[in-house]
Amino acid sequence: MHRRDWLKSAAAIAVASPLAGPALRAAQGQRTLRANGARVNAQLARFDAIGRTPGGINRVAYSDADLAGRAFTLALFREAGLTPQLDAAGNIIARVEGREALPPIIIGSHVDSVTDGGNYDGPVGSFAAIEVARSLREQGIRLRHPLDVVVWANEEGGTIGSKCYIGATESIAFDGTARSGFTQREGIARLGGDVARVPAMAKPKGSAHCYLELHIEQSASLERTGRSIGTVQGIVxxxxxxxxxxxxxxxxxxxxxxxxxxxxxxxxxxxxxxxxxxxxxxxxxxxxxxxxxxxxxxxxxxxxxxxxxxxxxxxxxxxxxxxxxxxxxxxxxxxxxxxxxxxxxxxxxxKAALAESRIMDVIDASADALGLTHQRMPSGAGHDAQELALICPMGMIFVPSVGGISHSPREFTKPGDVANGVNVLMNAVHRADAL
Amino acid sequence: MHRRDWLKSAAAIAVASPLAGPALRAAQGQRTLRANGARVNAQLARFDAIGRTPGGINRVAYSDADLAGRAFTLALFREAGLTPQLDAAGNIIARVEGREALPPIIIGSHVDSVTDGGNYDGPVGSFAAIEVARSLREQGIRLRHPLDVVVWANEEGGTIGSKCYIGATESIAFDGTARSGFTQREGIARLGGDVARVPAMAKPKGSAHCYLELHIEQSASLERTGRSIGTVQGIVxxxxxxxxxxxxxxxxxxxxxxxxxxxxxxxxxxxxxxxxxxxxxxxxxxxxxxxxxxxxxxxxxxxxxxxxxxxxxxxxxxxxxxxxxxxxxxxxxxxxxxxxxxxxxxxxxxKAALAESRIMDVIDASADALGLTHQRMPSGAGHDAQELALICPMGMIFVPSVGGISHSPREFTKPGDVANGVNVLMNAVHRADAL
Structure with missing residues (x-):
C-alpha cells in the first residue's frame, strides 16, 4: 500500500489528549512515564517459538519463519490499537497522528534474525516501540508530533528496508540472492512489497523529527560496569x-x-x-x-x-x-x-553514523528520571538507526546482553532490563516530542 | 556374479601358447615385449568426455558418471577378448587362464575420480592392464600364471573395492555416505555388487602370485629428474x-x-x-x-x-x-x-605398504630392456596396491605427471609416457611370471 493510503488509515486511530499547547509541553519535561514491560516480555516469550530450530532462532529475512514472525508482529500492532501498513520495501509502519502538523518521531527495530541467532536482537526494540504507542494511548497521552512505529524489513541482510526508506538503494543488489535463497526482489514481494515502487517511497532529509531505537547491547560493556542503560554515541x-x-x-x-x-x-x-x-x-x-x-x-x-x-x-x-x-x-x-x-x-x-547530542541528552535524562544508571558507548553492530541518521537526528538505547552474547541461541536479556529499556524509550519519545 | 562363476567363464577365453615349460621360461627372461600404447592413448582420449564438467572430470564413485565410465571400461574388456565379471564389491575382474595351476598375477587400477579431477589418475593403469592382456593374446603369449585384470571400485573414496577383495572391511562404514551422496551399500549395489556377499569374497594371504599397477606419478619428481619410469618403493x-x-x-x-x-x-x-x-x-x-x-x-x-x-x-x-x-x-x-x-x-x-624387492627388480629390468631411464621413489598417494600388498608381493610403476599435477582438471601425462608405462607393465608381468 502506498504511503498516502496508510497516512489516511493511521489517522483513524489517533487518540485525543486532555492536554494541549505550552502547558502540556512543560508537563512533558517533568512527568516520568511507565510502559507495560511485562507485556513486552510475555510477547517475547511467545515469539521465541517462531523459527526456533535445534541450532537457534532462524527467522532469516524472507524465509517462511520470517513471514510467520511478521504475522505475529502484525497481530501485536492490531492488539495495540494500531493499523499497520506495508510500504514498498515490506517495512511495517503504523502512524499515531500528533496534535500538530509536524514531521513524525519514528521508533522501531526489526524482527528478522541471522542464521542460528537469538530471540532478542530486533524483537526487543520492535515490540517495545509497539508497547510505547499502546501505553501512550492507554494513558491518554497524545504527542505533538505524529509517532511512526516501524518494523524494518531484512535488517540482518544489510538494513535493506531502512535503506529503501531513506532512498539509499544504490548499494542494494535487488537481484542478488539473500540468505533465504530468494533474491531481494522475490523476498520483498514475499513480504508484500514491490521493488518497482521502492524509488517512489524515499523520504528526504528533514522529513522526520527524530529516530529512536531500543536494542540489546550485543557485547558485555554494560554487564561489566553494572549499568542498566547504554546511550549510544554512534554506530561504527x-x-x-x-x-x-x-x-x-x-x-x-x-x-x-x-x-x-x-x-x-x-x-x-x-x-x-x-x-x-x-x-x-x-x-x-x-x-x-x-x-x-x-x-x-x-x-x-x-x-x-x-x-x-x-x-x-x-x-x-x-x-x-x-x-x-x-x-x-x-x-x-x-x-x-x-x-x-x-x-x-x-x-x-x-560510514559511521553518529547520534545527535540533544537526543543522547534526552535518553540520559529519561534514564535519570527512572532512577536507572547509564553510560555512553559506541555500537559495534550495525542497526537500522544508521540509515535513519542520514535523514534525521538519531538516538539509540542499549540494554544489557547476558554474557555479551548475541547472534547466538544463547542471546538473552533479562526481563527487568527489557522493561527498563521500554520505559526509557517511552520517556525519551515523550521528551523528544518537546524538542 | 560369484567368483566360481567368473572363473569358469574366464577359462573360455584362454589362449594357447606355442611355447611351454622351461624353454619358455628362459625365453621370457630375455624377450622384450611391446604393447599397443597408441590404443591406450586413443581410449583415454575417448574416455575424457565421460564425467567432464566445467570444473574437471567428475566420475565420483557410484555417481551416474562413474557408471558411464565403467560401462565404457566393460566394453574395452570385451574388445580385448576378455570376459569381465563383477564381484560382490563391484570390482570388475577378467581372468586369462595360465598354463599351470598357480595363483594369479593381478594387474589393474581404477576408473573412478575425485571431485573436479582429471582423466589419468586410474584410467591409465586400468586401460594399460586391459591392453597388456590383449597384447599378450594377440602376440600368442600365454603365461604360466593366470592373469587377473581388475578395475577396482571406489578407489578415491578409500580403496573400498580392493579392501573388500582382501577382506579388510572392518574400517568400511557401509552405511556411511560416500561422496556421491549414496551410502557405500547403495553405491556398491548401483555397481552391480552386493554388500551382503562381500564377506565371502575375501582372498587370503598368498592367494596371488603378485600385484602390479601402473599409475601416474602425481608429483613432479620424474619431471624434475627427466627420468621416464618410477619404480615405487612403497606407498606412504x-x-x-x-x-x-x-x-x-x-x-x-x-x-x-x-x-x-x-x-x-x-x-x-x-x-x-x-x-x-x-x-x-x-x-x-x-x-x-x-x-x-x-x-x-x-x-x-x-x-x-x-x-x-x-x-x-x-x-x-x-x-x-x-x-x-x-x-x-x-x-x-x-x-x-x-x-x-x-x-x-x-x-x-x-600403514605404509612396501613394494617387494624382487618385483622392483623386475620393473627396473623391464625399463632397462626397453631403454627407459628409471628411478626408485615412494608413492605419496594411496593406491589399491597398498591393499593388495597385504596378500601378495606388490609393485607399482609410475610415469611422469606434467607439472606434478593431479586431482585437478589440468592432470596430464604425455602419450609417449603412457605408452612407456604400458610397455613396462607388459614386460614386468612377463618377467614376474618367471619368478
Whole structure:
C-alpha cells in the first residue's frame, strides 16, 4: 500500500489528549512515564517459538519463519490499537497522528534474525516501540508530533528496508540472492512489497523529527560496569571485504611441501595476520574472518582456492579505510610467500553514523528520571538507526546482553532490563516530542 | 556374479601358447615385449568426455558418471577378448587362464575420480592392464600364471573395492555416505555388487602370485629428474584427523577483540602451526589441511565452531604416529591461548605398504630392456596396491605427471609416457611370471 493510503488509515486511530499547547509541553519535561514491560516480555516469550530450530532462532529475512514472525508482529500492532501498513520495501509502519502538523518521531527495530541467532536482537526494540504507542494511548497521552512505529524489513541482510526508506538503494543488489535463497526482489514481494515502487517511497532529509531505537547491547560493556542503560554515541563504520585466494589444487600425498600453492595455508596466514594487525593498535577497532569456503574442500587435496570475508569496524571512518588498505597489503605479501594470489572485493562499506547530542541528552535524562544508571558507548553492530541518521537526528538505547552474547541461541536479556529499556524509550519519545 | 562363476567363464577365453615349460621360461627372461600404447592413448582420449564438467572430470564413485565410465571400461574388456565379471564389491575382474595351476598375477587400477579431477589418475593403469592382456593374446603369449585384470571400485573414496577383495572391511562404514551422496551399500549395489556377499569374497594371504599397477606419478619428481619410469618403493602410511574446534559464536561488530572465543582464528593458527611443524624436520613427510567448514559461516558473526581435516603421510609409520601426536599437542596449546577447545577424531589410518624387492627388480629390468631411464621413489598417494600388498608381493610403476599435477582438471601425462608405462607393465608381468 502506498504511503498516502496508510497516512489516511493511521489517522483513524489517533487518540485525543486532555492536554494541549505550552502547558502540556512543560508537563512533558517533568512527568516520568511507565510502559507495560511485562507485556513486552510475555510477547517475547511467545515469539521465541517462531523459527526456533535445534541450532537457534532462524527467522532469516524472507524465509517462511520470517513471514510467520511478521504475522505475529502484525497481530501485536492490531492488539495495540494500531493499523499497520506495508510500504514498498515490506517495512511495517503504523502512524499515531500528533496534535500538530509536524514531521513524525519514528521508533522501531526489526524482527528478522541471522542464521542460528537469538530471540532478542530486533524483537526487543520492535515490540517495545509497539508497547510505547499502546501505553501512550492507554494513558491518554497524545504527542505533538505524529509517532511512526516501524518494523524494518531484512535488517540482518544489510538494513535493506531502512535503506529503501531513506532512498539509499544504490548499494542494494535487488537481484542478488539473500540468505533465504530468494533474491531481494522475490523476498520483498514475499513480504508484500514491490521493488518497482521502492524509488517512489524515499523520504528526504528533514522529513522526520527524530529516530529512536531500543536494542540489546550485543557485547558485555554494560554487564561489566553494572549499568542498566547504554546511550549510544554512534554506530561504527564498517567495511566488508571478500578475499579470493587462488593457489593450485594438487594431491595432498604426492605433492611435496615445498612445491605447493596452498590456498588454505595462505588463508590461514592471512586470518592470523589480520587478527594481529587490529590488535597491535590501541582502540576499539574489530576485524573478523567469519566466513570461509575452500575448493575443492576435500581432505586429500591441497586447496586450489579459498574465499573468505573480513568484517572490519570502527567509529572512525578513516581508521577503517586505513586498516582495509593494510589488509590488502598483507594479502599481497602472503600471496608472494605462498605462491598464491589475493583478490579483494569490497562487499559493503557504511560510514559511521553518529547520534545527535540533544537526543543522547534526552535518553540520559529519561534514564535519570527512572532512577536507572547509564553510560555512553559506541555500537559495534550495525542497526537500522544508521540509515535513519542520514535523514534525521538519531538516538539509540542499549540494554544489557547476558554474557555479551548475541547472534547466538544463547542471546538473552533479562526481563527487568527489557522493561527498563521500554520505559526509557517511552520517556525519551515523550521528551523528544518537546524538542 | 560369484567368483566360481567368473572363473569358469574366464577359462573360455584362454589362449594357447606355442611355447611351454622351461624353454619358455628362459625365453621370457630375455624377450622384450611391446604393447599397443597408441590404443591406450586413443581410449583415454575417448574416455575424457565421460564425467567432464566445467570444473574437471567428475566420475565420483557410484555417481551416474562413474557408471558411464565403467560401462565404457566393460566394453574395452570385451574388445580385448576378455570376459569381465563383477564381484560382490563391484570390482570388475577378467581372468586369462595360465598354463599351470598357480595363483594369479593381478594387474589393474581404477576408473573412478575425485571431485573436479582429471582423466589419468586410474584410467591409465586400468586401460594399460586391459591392453597388456590383449597384447599378450594377440602376440600368442600365454603365461604360466593366470592373469587377473581388475578395475577396482571406489578407489578415491578409500580403496573400498580392493579392501573388500582382501577382506579388510572392518574400517568400511557401509552405511556411511560416500561422496556421491549414496551410502557405500547403495553405491556398491548401483555397481552391480552386493554388500551382503562381500564377506565371502575375501582372498587370503598368498592367494596371488603378485600385484602390479601402473599409475601416474602425481608429483613432479620424474619431471624434475627427466627420468621416464618410477619404480615405487612403497606407498606412504597415512592418518586423516578430523579436528573440531569449538569457540563461541558472537557478533563480529559488538564483541571486542579481547573477549572472543574465535574458532576461525584458532583454526587458522592451527593450520599455520601444522604446516610449520612438518616443514621444520627433514624428510618427505607431508601434512595438509584441505577441508574446512565453519559455523555459522557468516561474514558478521565470530565463528562458533570449525571442523577441519589434516591429511598426514610418510613411508615411516612411526613418524606419522609421532606427528599425529604432535598435532594434538599443538591443538591443545592453541585451544588454551584462544579460549577454544580442540577435539580430534582419527578418520583413517593406513600403514605404509612396501613394494617387494624382487618385483622392483623386475620393473627396473623391464625399463632397462626397453631403454627407459628409471628411478626408485615412494608413492605419496594411496593406491589399491597398498591393499593388495597385504596378500601378495606388490609393485607399482609410475610415469611422469606434467607439472606434478593431479586431482585437478589440468592432470596430464604425455602419450609417449603412457605408452612407456604400458610397455613396462607388459614386460614386468612377463618377467614376474618367471619368478
Amino acid at each position: 563504520g564498517l567495511t566488508w571485504l571478500e578475499v579470493t585466494i587462488t593457489g593450485f589444487a594438487n594431491h595432498a600425498g604426492a605433492t611435496p611441501m615445498d612445491q605447493r600453492q596452498d590456498a588454505m595455508l595462505a588463508a590461514a596466514r592471512f586470518t592470523v595476520a589480520v587478527n594481529e594487525a587490529v590488535r597491535a593498535e590501541p582502540g576499539r577497532q574489530v576485524a573478523t574472518v567469519g566466513r570461509i569456503n575452500a575448493t575443492p574442500n576435500t581432505t586429500n587435496v591441497v586447496a586450489g582456492s579459498v574465499v573468505l570475508t573480513v568484517d572490519l569496524r570502527d567509529l572512525d571512518d578513516a581508521k577503517v579505510a586505513r586498516f582495509a588498505a593494510r589488509f590488502r597489503e598483507i594479502g599481497a605479501e602472503i600471496g608472494r610467500s605462498t605462491s598464491t594470489t589475493f583478490a579483494f572485493r569490497e562487499l559493503v562499506t557504511s | 602410511g597415512l592418518t586423516w584427523l578430523e579436528v573440531t574446534i569449538t569457540g563461541f559464536a558472537n557478533h563480529a561488530g559488538a564483541t571486542p577483540m579481547d573477549q572472543r572465543q574465535d574458532a576461525m582464528l584458532a583454526a587458522a593458527r592451527f593450520t599455520v602451526a601444522v604446516n610449520e611443524a612438518v616443514r621444520a624436520e627433514p624428510g618427505r613427510q607431508v601434512a595438509t589441511v584441505g577441508r574446512i567448514n565453519a559455523t555459522p559461516n557468516t561474514t558478521n558473526v565470530v565463528a562458533g565452531s570449525v571442523v577441519l581435516t589434516v591429511d598426514l603421510r610418510d613411508l615411516d609409520d612411526a613418524k606419522v604416529a609421532r606427528f599425529a601426536a604432535r598435532f594434538r599437542e599443538i591443538g591443545a596449546e592453541i585451544g588454551r591461548s584462544t579460549s577454544t577447545t580442540f577435539a580430534f577424531r582419527e578418520l583413517v589410518t593406513s
